[in-house]
Amino acid sequence: MIDIHCHILPGLDDGPETLEESLALCRAAAADGIRTIVATPHYKPGAYEWSGPEVLKTLSLLNTAVAAEGLDLQILPGAEVAVFPELPSVLEAGGPLMLNQGIYFLVEFRPHAIPANSEAFLASFLDSGLIPVIAHPERNAWFANHPEVLFPLVRRGVLLQITAASLTGGLGPQARDFSGYLLRHNLAHVIASDGHNLDDRPVALSKAVALAADLVGEERAVTMVTTVPEAILAGRRRMVIQPLEHALPEEVRPPSLFQRFVRGIFR
Ligand SMILES: [Fe+2]
Numbered sequence: 001m002i003d004i005h006c007h008i009l010p011g012l013d014d015g016p017e018t019l020e021e022s023l024a025l026c027r028a029a030a031a032d033g034i035r036t037i038v039a040t041p042h043y044k045p046g047a048y049e050w051s052g053p054e055v056l057k058t059l060s061l062l063n064t065a066v067a068a069e070g071l072d073l074q075i076l077p078g079a080e081v082a083v084f085p086e087l088p089s090v091l092e093a094g095g096p097l098m099l100n101q102g103i104y105f106l107v108e109f110r111p112h113a114i115p116a117n118s119e120a121f122l123a124s125f126l127d128s129g130l131i132p133v134i135a136h137p138e139r140n141a142w143f144a145n146h147p148e149v150l151f152p153l154v155r156r157g158v159l160l161q162i163t164a165a166s167l168t169g170g171l172g173p174q175a176r177d178f179s180g181y182l183l184r185h186n187l188a189h190v191i192a193s194d195g196h197n198l199d200d201r202p203v204a205l206s207k208a209v210a211l212a213a214d215l216v217g218e219e220r221a222v223t224m225v226t227t228v229p230e231a232i233l234a235g236r237r238r239m240v241i242q243p244l245e246h247a248l249p250e251e252v253r254p255p256s257l258f259q260r261f262v263r264g265i266f267r
Pocket of ligand 1: 005006007080135194
C-alpha cells in the first residue's frame with residue numbers, strides 16, 4: 001500500500017520529534033502493509049516553514065535508517081500545504097511542496113471554514129497544470145454542511161483524500177459519517193493515514209480499507225491505496241471521475257463493467 005499523507009519526518013512539524021520516533025512510525029507502517037510513504041510535513045507560513053534542501057536531507061537520513069533496519073519501506077518527499085494568499089506564487093511543478101516533486105499537491109483547509117472563493121482558487125491551479133488533492137475534507141465542518149461544493153470540484157479534476165482514522169471512527173462521528181458519504185458518492189479518491197504518532201494518530205491503512213470495501217466494494221477500496229496514489233506519484237493525469245448524485249446503496253452492488261471503466265482508467 002501507498003500512504004500519500006504522513007507526518008513522518010522528525011523535527012519539522014507536529015509529527016515525531018526525533019529520528020527514533022520516526023523509525024517507530026516506520027516499523028508500524030511496514031507491519032500494516034505500507035510499502036511507500038510520502039512525507040508531508042505541514043507548510044504553513046508563520047507556523048511551519050522549511051526549505052526543500054532541509055526536507056530532502058531529513059528524508060535521506062530517515063531512508064538510510066529504514067534501510068539499515070531492513071524495513072521494506074520507501075519514503076518520498078512531499079508536503080501538506082495550508083491555503084494562503086501567496087500559495088500560487090510558491091507552488092511550482094517539481095518543487096518541494098508537490099507530492100513526490102510532481103504535479104499534484106496536498107492542500108489543507110482550516111477545520112471549520114473555507115475561504116469564500118475557494119472553488120475558483122482551486123480551479124486556477126488546474127488551469128496552470130497543478131492538481132490539488134484536498135486533505136481530509138471529511139474533517140471540515142464547512143464541507144460537511146455544504147457537500148454540494150465538492151461535486152463541481154471533483155468534476156473539474158480535483159482529488160479528495162480521506163483519512164483512515166475518519167473511517168475507523170477515531171476522529172469522531174462526523175468524520176466517520178461524512179467519509180462514508182464521500183465514498184458512496186464517488187467523491188473520495190485516496191485513503192491516507194495523516195499519521196503523526198503511535199498513540200492517537202497512527203500510520204495505518206488496512207482497517208480503513210476493509211471498512212471502505214464494505215461501502216464501495218473491495219476492488220475500488222484497494223485502488224485508493226494502490227493504483228490511484230501510484231498515479232499521483234508518477235504524475236499521471238487522472239481521468240475526471242464523475243461523482244454520483246445519488247449515493248450507492250448501503251448494500252454494495254458489484255460495479256458494472258462501465259462503472260469500472262469510468263472509475264479506474266488513467267491516461
Ligand atoms: Fe496532515
